[in-house]
Structures are given as structure tokens and as C-alpha cells.
Amino acid sequence: MGIFVVDGISWSHSRALLRPSFDRTNVADLSQLEGFMQIFFSKINESPQQPFTHSRVVELQELFQRLTMDSSTNFLFGKPIGALTSKKFTLGNGEMTFDQAFDIAQHGLAMRAPLSSFYWLYNGREFRKACLTARTQAAVYVSHTLKKLSLAEKKAEKEGLDKKYVFLEELAEQTQDPQVLQDQVLSVMLAGRDTTAALLSWTFLCLAKNPEVFKKLRAEISVVVGVDENARLPTQAELRSMQYLRWIIQEVLRLYPPVAINARRALHPTTLPYGGGPDGNSPISIRKGERVAYSTFSLHRRTEVYGPDAQEFRPERWGEEALRKVGWSWLPFNGGPRICIGQQMALTHASYFIARMMQVYKEITLQDSSSVDDAYDTKLVMASGRGVHVLLS
Numbered sequence: 001m002g003i004f005v006v007d008g009i010s011w012s013h014s015r016a017l018l019r020p021s022f023d024r025t026n027v028a029d030l031s032q033l034e035g036f037m038q039i040f041f042s043k044i045n046e047s048p049q050q051p052f053t054h055s056r057v058v059e060l061q062e063l064f065q066r067l068t069m070d071s072s073t074n075f076l077f078g079k080p081i082g083a084l085t086s087k088k089f090t091l092g093n094g095e096m097t098f099d100q101a102f103d104i105a106q107h108g109l110a111m112r113a114p115l116s117s118f119y120w121l122y123n124g125r126e127f128r129k130a131c132l133t134a135r136t137q138a139a140v141y142v143s144h145t146l147k148k149l150s151l152a153e154k155k156a157e158k159e160g161l162d163k164k165y166v167f168l169e170e171l172a173e174q175t176q177d178p179q180v181l182q183d184q185v186l187s188v189m190l191a192g193r194d195t196t197a198a199l200l201s202w203t204f205l206c207l208a209k210n211p212e213v214f215k216k217l218r219a220e221i222s223v224v225v226g227v228d229e230n231a232r233l234p235t236q237a238e239l240r241s242m243q244y245l246r247w248i249i250q251e252v253l254r255l256y257p258p259v260a261i262n263a264r265r266a267l268h269p270t271t272l273p274y275g276g277g278p279d280g281n282s283p284i285s286i287r288k289g290e291r292v293a294y295s296t297f298s299l300h301r302r303t304e305v306y307g308p309d310a311q312e313f314r315p316e317r318w319g320e321e322a323l324r325k326v327g328w329s330w331l332p333f334n335g336g337p338r339i340c341i342g343q344q345m346a347l348t349h350a351s352y353f354i355a356r357m358m359q360v361y362k363e364i365t366l367q368d369s370s371s372v373d374d375a376y377d378t379k380l381v382m383a384s385g386r387g388v389h390v391l392l393s
């Protein structure tokens with residue numbers, strides 16, 4: 001079973017297994033990302049053009065989901081699934097593609113989550129077929145990787161100068177159990193793909209609603225790596241040096257944490273310091289085995305921490321003294337031993353995609369006037385309920 005669904009010793013083992021593969025990826029291969037970015041731009045250029053202008057009307061959320069499907073399958077399996085180039089991304093009848101199967105299976109898992117120990121009640125035919133398709137496809141990649149290793153091709157490749165990083169191959173250096181490899185790789189995909197797409201989607205929704213923030217970010221990017229015809233590809237160090245970009249990402253993750261709700265089961269009887277009693281100031285006793293759900297979304301909007309404008313999108317707040325030691329009040333990646341293992345990778349990928357978009361487009365305008373008010377599509381990951389319909393110029 002993958003890292004998400006195990007606890008105790010099994011979890012420690014999973015974490016120890018995955019850890020080394022993530023250490024190496026801290027230095028993300030940005031040249032690989034650029035390949036996907038180029039296809040992404042070509043997809044935008046296929047969308048409807050405004051008369052007498054170069055502006056394009058586009059729904060970015062679905063495109064970001066395709067982009068992260070390709071970048072994560074490339075990172076995990078060594079080749080992209082082709083979600084950006086495939087004609088049909090919507091769910092259809094007949095044979096399921098891997099990306100369709102993965103989406104249906106993910107939706108099913110979200111439906112199962114609130115059912116807790118009655119999760120098995122959600123077990124329709126389409127869901128079962130989707131799980132089987134996703135697992136079968138992952139098994140093909142796993143068996144291909146193991147064959148490659150046993151043929152010692154890897155050794156030969158390693159001696160080559162530009163060996164491409166493949167997560168599954170790194171993992172297979174530590175275990176050759178096909179079931180473990182398949183479960184872990186699908187778990188990492190579940191963890192990393194939609195979360196990063198949600199971060200990107202909410203970022204561009206916020207930028208479309210806040211033109212002055214867009215302008216300021218573009219100015220920063222222009223100084224560091226140039227824009228329009230002066231644009232050059234950002235390096236990791238340059239991305240890290242962009243303070244305003246970092247503040248924007250922190251602010252988006254604050255207002256729109258992709259993992260908006262989380263839960264823990266108590267291993268021992270314990271006490272929460274407050275939250276109980278008529279005024280909410282008394283302690284709450286938690287029995288062993290009880291499940292405690294909490295909302296990161298609400299935590300991130302507390303006026304006691306973020307001030308009276310906690311509901312507002314204001315990236316500048318991250319430069320203020322009050323938030324220097326925000327600690328456990330900002331938890332988009334959670335904290336403690338189960339903190340997100342892919343945090344650095346997510347931030348690097350998102351920063352790269354945002355910076356590249358900003359280099360190419362001068363302006364972004366909201367197309368769907370109803371999107372001024374937020375709508376939430378909260379399954380395993382919190383996405384925008386109305387998508388991200390914008391005009392890019």
C-alpha cells in the first residue's frame with residue numbers, strides 16, 4: 001500500500017523508501033519542464049482569438065491539470081502520458097486512458113473519504129474499472145523499469161553524461177517488489193499532480209482579479225529574467241531570488257490551500273487546549289481512536305493571526321513583521337513527521353510555470369464575471385468551482 005494509507009511502522013518504511021528519491025529531485029530539471037511549457041503555450045494559441053488582437057480566451061484550470069499530469073508522469077515513469085496533446089480529456093465511454101482512469105479513481109477516493117470505515121459502500125463499476133486501468137498501466141511501467149534494471153542498462157546509462165532522472169528507477173534501486181513500486185508511485189502521483197495544478201489555477205485567478213499584483217510581479221520577473229523578446233529561461237537560483245513571486249505563492253496557499261481539510265486519529269487519549277464549552281475556551285478531551293478533522297482553510301483565514309483583512313488577497317503581508325513567525329498557523333504542506341515530502345519540488349515547478357507565463361503575457365483579464373466570487377470544488381484537492389476563464393494578452 002502507498003504512503004498515504006499506512007501508519008506506524010509501515011509508514012516509516014514508506015517514508016524512508018521515498019526520502020532519497022526526493023532529495024535528489026530538489027535540483028529539479030527545469031529543461032524538462034520547458035518542453036511541457038512549450039506545448040502548453042501552443043495549446044493556448046489554439047484557443048479562440050479575440051478579433052483584431054493576439055489575445056486568447058482560455059480556461060486555464062483544465063490546461064494546468066493536463067500540464068501537471070504530463071510533468072508528473074514524466075518525473076515518475078520517465079515519459080509523459082501525453083495529456084496536453086490528447087484531444088479528449090473529458091470522461092467518455094469505452095476504453096479509458098490512464099489520465100481518465102486516474103481522475104475517476106481519484107474522484108472515487110474523495111467520495112470514499114467521508115465514509116471512513118464504510119468506504120467500501122462506494123464501489124461502482126466505473127470506479128473499479130478506473131482503479132484497475134490505472135494500476136494495470138502503472139504495472140506496465142514498473143515491469144519495464146525492473147526489466148531495464150535487470151538488463152543492467154541502467155548501469156550503462158549512468159555512465160552516460162546526461163542521464164535523465166526517473167523517480168521509479170531511483171525507487172527500484174531500493175526495492176524490486178513490483179506491488180510496492182506500483183503502490184508508491186501511484187500514491188506520489190495522487191499527492192503531487194492535482195495539488196500543484198490547484199496552486200497554479202488559484203494563482204492565475206488571483207492575478208486576474210488583482211491587476212496591480214500582476215503588474216508588480218511582471219516587473220520583478222522583468223528585472224531578473226526579462227520578459228517578451230528579452231525573456232530568458234529562469235534558473236533555480238533566479239526563481240528563488242524572486243521575493244514577490246514567493247509572497248504571491250504563500251498568499252495563494254494561505255487563502256486557497258489545495259489540501260483544505262485534513263484529519264488525524266488519536267493514538268493515545270489526549271486533550272486539545274481549547275475549542276470546547278459554550279464559549280469555545282474550554283479544553284476538549286479526545287479518546288484513543290477518535291478521529292479529529294480540522295480545516296486548514298479556516299485556520300488560514302483567522303483574523304487573530306492574519307489581521308482584519310485575513311480574507312483579502314494581499315501578498316505584501318508576507319513582508320510584514322507580524323508574519324515572520326507564523327509557525328503552525330500556515331500549514332499548506334502540513335507539519336511534523338508527515339509534512340509534504342514534495343514541497344520543494346512543488347514550489348520549484350509552480351514558480352517556473354508562473355514565471356514563464358508572466359514572461360509571455362502582458363495582461364490577464366477575468367472572462368467569467370461570476371468568478372469574482374469564489375466557488376470551490378472540494379474533493380481530495382480544493383479546485384476552483386468555476387474553472388479559470390481568462391483572456392490572455
Ligand code: HEM
Pocket residue numbers: 003004015187188189191192193195196199257258259262331332333334337338339340341342343345346
Ligand atoms: C502545492 C502542492 C502541494 C501541496 C499543497 C501538498 C500538500 C500536502 C499535505 C498537506 C500533505 C500532508 C497530508 C497529511 O496530512 O497526511 C502532503 C503529503 C505528501 N505529499 Fe504533498 N503537496 C503538494 C505537492 C506534492 C508533490 C509535488 C509531491 C510529489 C511529487 C507530493 C508528495 C507528497 C507525499 C508523498 C505525501 C505523504 C507524506 C507522508 O505521509 O509522509 N506533494 N502534501
